Amino acid sequence: MVYFFCQQRVHSNKLRMYTELMDSHRKRKSSSSTEPPMKNAKLTDSFTGSRRITQATFDKLLLTFVCEANQPFSIVETSSFKTMMETLQPQCTVMTRKTLCSKIQDAVKNMKSIIIKKLSTVNYVATTTDCWSARQHSYLGVTCHWIDDISLERHSAALACRPLKGSHTFDVLAAALEEIHSEYHIREKVTRTTTDSGSNFLKAFRLYGEDKEEETTNWQEDSGSILDDAEDSELEVEYQDVFAVLDDNTCLEYQLPRHQKCACHLLNLISTVDATAAEATNDTYKRLSRSAFAKCHALWNKTSRSIMAYETVERECKLQFLRPNQTRWSSLFLAVERLVRIHKEQGEKAICNVCTALKIKM
Numbered sequence: 001m002v003y004f005f006c007q008q009r010v011h012s013n014k015l016r017m018y019t020e021l022m023d024s025h026r027k028r029k030s031s032s033s034t035e036p037p038m039k040n041a042k043l044t045d046s047f048t049g050s051r052r053i054t055q056a057t058f059d060k061l062l063l064t065f066v067c068e069a070n071q072p073f074s075i076v077e078t079s080s081f082k083t084m085m086e087t088l089q090p091q092c093t094v095m096t097r098k099t100l101c102s103k104i105q106d107a108v109k110n111m112k113s114i115i116i117k118k119l120s121t122v123n124y125v126a127t128t129t130d131c132w133s134a135r136q137h138s139y140l141g142v143t144c145h146w147i148d149d150i151s152l153e154r155h156s157a158a159l160a161c162r163p164l165k166g167s168h169t170f171d172v173l174a175a176a177l178e179e180i181h182s183e184y185h186i187r188e189k190v191t192r193t194t195t196d197s198g199s200n201f202l203k204a205f206r207l208y209g210e211d212k213e214e215e216t217t218n219w220q221e222d223s224g225s226i227l228d229d230a231e232d233s234e235l236e237v238e239y240q241d242v243f244a245v246l247d248d249n250t251c252l253e254y255q256l257p258r259h260q261k262c263a264c265h266l267l268n269l270i271s272t273v274d275a276t277a278a279e280a281t282n283d284t285y286k287r288l289s290r291s292a293f294a295k296c297h298a299l300w301n302k303t304s305r306s307i308m309a310y311e312t313v314e315r316e317c318k319l320q321f322l323r324p325n326q327t328r329w330s331s332l333f334l335a336v337e338r339l340v341r342i343h344k345e346q347g348e349k350a351i352c353n354v355c356t357a358l359k360i361k362m
Contacts, residue, residue, distance in 0.1 A: 052089070052091060053089065053092070055091075055092050055093065058089055058092040059095055059103065062076070062085075062094070062095065062100075063100070063103055063104065063107065066100065066104075067104065067107075073097050073100050073101055074097060076094055076095060076096065076097055076100055077096070077097050081094070082094050112183075112184075115144075115157050115159070115184065116184055116185060118157075119144070119146075119157075119184055119185065119186055119189070120185065122146045122189065123149075123189065124146065124189055124191050125144050125145065125146040125186050125189050125190055125191070126144070126145050126146070126190065126191055126192050126193070126194070126260075127142055127143065127144050127145070127159070127181070127186075127190055127192075127193045127194070127257075128142070128143045128145070128193065128194040128195070128262075129141065129142045129143075129173075129177055129193060129194075129195055129201075130195065130196065131164060131168050131173060131198075131200075131201075137163060138163065138164040138165075138168060139161060139162065139163055139164060140160065140161075140162055140163075140164045140173070140176050140177075141158075141160065141161045142158075142159040142160045142161075142177065142180050143156060143157065143158050143159060144156065144157050144158075144159050144184070144186065159180055159183075159184055160180045162176075164176060168200050169200060170200045170201075170203040170204035170207065171204070171254075173200055173201060173204050174204040174207075174208045174254040174256055175254060177193070177204075177256060178208075178254050178255060178256060181257075187255070190257040191257060191258065192257055192258045192259070192260040193205070193256065193257050193258070193259060193260065194260040194261070194262050195259065195260075195261070195262060196261075196262050196265040197261050197262070197265050197266060197269065201259075202259075204254075204256065205256055205258075205259035206259075208253075208254040208255060208256045209256045209257065209258060209259045210255070210256065210257055210258050211258065267329065268328065268329040271329035271332075271333075272329050272332075295360070295361070295362075296335070296336065296339060298360045298361070299321055299339075299354070299355075299358075299360060300321055300322075300323045300324070300335065302358045302360060303320070303321050303323075303358075304323050309357075309358050312354060312357045312358065313354055316346070316350045316353045316354050316357075317342045317346050317350045317351075317354065318342075318345075318346060319338065319341070319342055319345075319346075321335065321338060321339070322334055322335040322338045323335060339351075
């Protein structure tokens with residue numbers, strides 16, 4: 001108490017300021033206690049209040065959602081989607097399907113111009129291309145890859161994924177690929193194009209592809225022969241039939257870069273075609289291989305064609321069989337690996353029960 005009174009006498013001004021601050025704090029607290037408590041903010045309040053966005057931003061977000069999520073264009077016309085958007089953003093209007101398609105086309109043109117501008121600063125690029133069929137339609141896909149000169153980082157861009165009309169012949173592929181290279185102004189910048197080992201691609205690049213080694217050798221031979229002929233006779237003139245030259249198919253209507261075979265596709269051929277060819281050199285290997293894989297294929301075929309068989313495998317093995325794909329060698333490896341895993345984890349009895357239920361020879 002003595003210490004308190006001493007401090008009060010020495011610091012009387014500061015004590016008065018402290019007392020005033022405490023009194024004002026108590027008044028604010030008592031006045032705020034009479035107000036009703038604040039409610040929890042709702043999701044709609046956060047959007048309709050301070051989080052309102054413009055119509056342009058709303059359209060951009062909607063366009064990004066449809067493209068990145070691979071949604072059908074008709075989603076903007078469904079009543080549930082409209083209700084959700086109008087609830088979150090009442091001031092914005094959901095675009096129609098026609099408007100959405102038009103905006104996607106504009107976005108494609110904008111993205112194409114950005115890629116062309118970026119590729120204009122690159123000196124060398126490499127492309128990859130592939131052709132495939134899905135649901136009675138054919139498609140051609142092309143990607144582009146380059147390395148930044150400063151950071152040495154690899155960059156990639158998808159140039160095309162367009163329908164391909166007619167048969168997948170070598171001339172059709174060459175025309176489509178050259179058209180894509182010309183559209184992006186990289187025709188003279190492509191060092192190599194990687195494809196699979198399909199006969200159509202191999203023929204296209206064999207006829208229209210660039211081969212620098214042969215061109216250099218032929219040029220040296222031609223230049224040497226020209227000099228020799230000039231020395232023999234400077235006045236000799238040789239006439240050519242222009243119509244015969246024009247009618248001759250010299251395979252120069254398309255210009256493709258040098259060809260690079262895909263390493264993954266070559267490995268696929270080694271593990272499938274070469275493994276099958278090995279059966280012709282060893283009768284024991286041929287007998288064991290065909291016997292084992294015949295049982296495997298019987299299991300794979302049964303479970304993929306019947307719902308009852310699918311449920312039987314799930315009940316007995318606790319895992320499902322994987323069916324291999326003809327175009328991917330790794331799928332056969334993974335399918336056999338799954339059988340071995342089931343045999344190790346569930347035992348031989350599980351496989352026997354499945355074979356008995358499906359009437360497959362064990």
